[in-house]
Amino acid sequence: MALYNDQGIVLRSYPFGEADKVVVVLSPNRGKLRTVAKGVRKTKSRFGGRLETLTHVDLVLYEGKNLDMITQVSIIEAFPxxxxxxxxxxxxxxxxxxxxxxxxxxxxxxxxxxxxxxxLRALDGDQMHPDLLTGYLLKAAEIIGVAPALTHCAGCGANDGLTRFSFAAGGALCERCRTPGSYALRDGLTAYLALIATSDLSALPEPDLAMSRESLGVTRRFLEYHLERGLDSMALIDV
Ligand SMILES: [Zn+2]
Structure with a gap:
């Protein structure tokens, strides 16, 4: 049995046994890590509130047969x-x-x-940028390998006359490549999305509120199409 050190952001947790919890952590080194926090549901848990969702924690873990057990936790960043x-x-x-x-x-x-x-750092700042979530979703799409074509036609690669957009075809399309399911985006929206996609989340361009809403809506539906699932957390957002 071995002790090891790792860090990660708490994605979620759920009850396990009488007083324990399974805590699911996103670790840069191990990906999604399912761990057990013993006694965490007792009022006098030695972990306190340090294993709340969204918290970036440093962990000492004890290697188990199925799930590794948390023996120590300290907070790196809590995003209050x-x-x-x-x-x-x-x-x-x-x-x-x-x-x-x-x-x-x-x-x-x-x-x-x-x-x-x-x-999460950008969300934790003074003000929430209206395009922050759009930027996050576009960057996530890139990591997964389904980034939409925004500066060129997804069909032929042409970089002008991008009048149509298609989820199935993979993004912007020119008039020649338009497919039956493609639709016209608001003028300038593809370029607006392209600018967000290439900007750092902490340095997004000045927002254009007329574009922001539609940008988020298109990005959300594009990602949902390629993940083949709806984003439940966005049920509260009207886009
Ligand atoms: Zn084309």
């Missing part, structure tokens, strides 16, 4: 600001849901971990 605001909680929940769905067990996932960490 985002927890007090419903819009941010919903955005954070969506970020977590996507990371949880995409990450695999025993598969290092540094890029996904860093994306989630940067997303």
């Amino acid at each position: 600001t985002l927890r007090g605001d419903l819009d941010r909680v919903v955005a954070a929940g969506t970020m977590i849901e996507v990371a949880d769905f995409v990450a695999q067990e025993d598969e290092p996932t540094l890029r996904l971990f860093l994306l989630l960490q940067r997303g």
